[in-house]
Amino acid sequence: MDKFVIRGGNPLVGTIRVSGAKNAALPAMAASILTEEPVILENIPDVRDIETERRLLVSMGAEVELGYGRAHHRTTLCCRKLVNPEAAYELVKTMRASTLVLGPLVARMGRARVSLPGGCAIGARPIDLHIKGLEALGARITQDHGYIEASAERLKGGSIFFDKITVTGTEDLMMAAVLAEGETVMENCACEPEVSDLAALLNKMGARIQGAGTPTIRIQGVDKLHGARHRIIPDRIEAGTFVIAGALTGGDLMVAHCEPAHLGALLEKLQQCGVNIRTNGDSVRVIGEGPFAACDMATQEFPGFPTDMQAQYMALATQAEGISIITENIFENRFMHAQELVRMGANIRVEGPRAIVRGKTPLSGAAVQCSDLRASASLVIAALVADGETILDRVYHIDRGYERIEEKLRSVGAQIRRIGEMFPRRAAAS
Ligand code: EPZ
Numbered sequence: 001m002d003k004f005v006i007r008g009g010n011p012l013v014g015t016i017r018v019s020g021a022k023n024a025a026l027p028a029m030a031a032s033i034l035t036e037e038p039v040i041l042e043n044i045p046d047v048r049d050i051e052t053e054r055r056l057l058v059s060m061g062a063e064v065e066l067g068y069g070r071a072h073h074r075t076t077l078c079c080r081k082l083v084n085p086e087a088a089y090e091l092v093k094t095m096r097a098s099t100l101v102l103g104p105l106v107a108r109m110g111r112a113r114v115s116l117p118g119g120c121a122i123g124a125r126p127i128d129l130h131i132k133g134l135e136a137l138g139a140r141i142t143q144d145h146g147y148i149e150a151s152a153e154r155l156k157g158g159s160i161f162f163d164k165i166t167v168t169g170t171e172d173l174m175m176a177a178v179l180a181e182g183e184t185v186m187e188n189c190a191c192e193p194e195v196s197d198l199a200a201l202l203n204k205m206g207a208r209i210q211g212a213g214t215p216t217i218r219i220q221g222v223d224k225l226h227g228a229r230h231r232i233i234p235d236r237i238e239a240g241t242f243v244i245a246g247a248l249t250g251g252d253l254m255v256a257h258c259e260p261a262h263l264g265a266l267l268e269k270l271q272q273c274g275v276n277i278r279t280n281g282d283s284v285r286v287i288g289e290g291p292f293a294a295c296d297m298a299t300q301e302f303p304g305f306p307t308d309m310q311a312q313y314m315a316l317a318t319q320a321e322g323i324s325i326i327t328e329n330i331f332e333n334r335f336m337h338a339q340e341l342v343r344m345g346a347n348i349r350v351e352g353p354r355a356i357v358r359g360k361t362p363l364s365g366a367a368v369q370c371s372d373l374r375a376s377a378s379l380v381i382a383a384l385v386a387d388g389e390t391i392l393d394r395v396y397h398i399d400r401g402y403e404r405i406e407e408k409l410r411s412v413g414a415q416i417r418r419i420g421e422m423f424p425r426r427a428a429a430s
Pocket of ligand 1: 026096097123124126127128129131166307308332373374401
């Protein structure tokens with residue numbers, strides 16, 4: 001299992017490039033199920049979850065070509081001959097977003113067998129709202145041996161109200177409704193930029209979707225979709241991670257190829273903390289001068305403060321003067337990083353959905369363990385400012401969603417290296 005060895009103390013200086021968004025690329029790849037024609041996606045991040053999605057689609061009979069060299073970050077998908085509408089437990093257990101194939105499979109094939117994802121480090125994360133929505137579109141759903149079986153001759157347009165705002169739930173049912181008979185109205189939808197990006201792709205494929213990015217989405221079903229070419233939006237969470245790293249290391253960092261408008265709540269909060277930030281076109285410049293002031297923060301659905309930036313913000317709060325109260329409103333168990341930060345010298349007390357962080361406390365290098373994707377990013381940031389050497393174990397978590405983070409950070413001055421076998425290169429496209 002790979003580890004990172006990080007020696008703290010170096011300011012990050014220079015330009016760091018943001019990759020495409022994992023959470024936009026995954027639903028976009030699933031959307032290719034909805035047509036027999038090729039779908040070409042650009043700006044696909046080279047991360048482990050994309051490889052899992054490729055294997056999932058290939059296991060159904062799809063042809064998926066992940067680009068190399070000049071075509072790196074471009075993917076061509078063709079689901080002309082889907083033979084096995086199933087998402088097996090072996091794949092779903094490694095990546096919950098595999099459940100995003102449920103809606104497209106029922107819409108295109110009339111049936112789907114998808115493993116229930118099971119528990120997750122950050123919370124229970126059920127998919128009951130996906131199922132309820134599919135039933136509202138006329139699907140018959142049974143559960144058997146850990147699998148959801150869904151079927152429908154043709155889905156029928158209907159109205160869906162989400163009891164809770166769900167990102168992949170909105171995406172899954174949007175993909176189901178585009179081939180349904182008649183109109184579907186979805187309310188209390190997620191407004192994340194990734195949802196809008198998926199709708200943009202689907203509309204290029206011939207779908208008729210209005211209102212994506214707002215709480216109410218209207219979808220006029222069509223009989224057939226065609227192929228399309230689409231560029232995936234930049235990864236706002238990767239961009240946010242680098243902005244906080246730049247601020248904390250006292251550097252002068254240009255985070256480029258991102259979409260500052262997608263980072264609104266985060267940048268506003270960081271400016272409240274006294275971080276010097278300038279946005280310009282597709283980049284954010286952060287000049288880490290310090291000291292930073294402690295500010296309370298509560299995670300919310302977009303356009304609120306993203307839960308996927310909570311852990312990284314906690315690392316900043318350990319270096320801010322005063323008490324920061326961090327409230328996690330989206331997931332019930334998303335403070336696994338807190339105890340690892342305490343091992344590095346932070347002063348954090350977790351009380352249910354709140355973490356009370358007292359700063360500023362000096363951090364010292366230690367052996368720490370990654371527990372999930374964003375917790376890992378928080379530990380990398382803390383290690384960049386800690387005294388001495390930190391050894392991060394289980395970095396396979398970070399490889400799931402950050403493209404070669406150690407190379408990117410080293411290119412702007414970080415002392416970070418990977419030990420162990422680099423995550424296995426993608427098997428030659430089979
Ligand atoms: C997406 O997960 C992201 N993943 C997550 O990013 C992100 O943390 C999350 O949205 C919130 O922003 C992808 O897009 C692939 P939800 P998702 O459904 O869709 C509850 C990362 O680090 N809920 O919006 O699975 C759920 O338990 C990952 O990149 C139900 O109760 O999250 C949670 O409390 C981690 N029933 C809340 O809703 C359902 O059927 C929001 O979850 C669905 C969700």
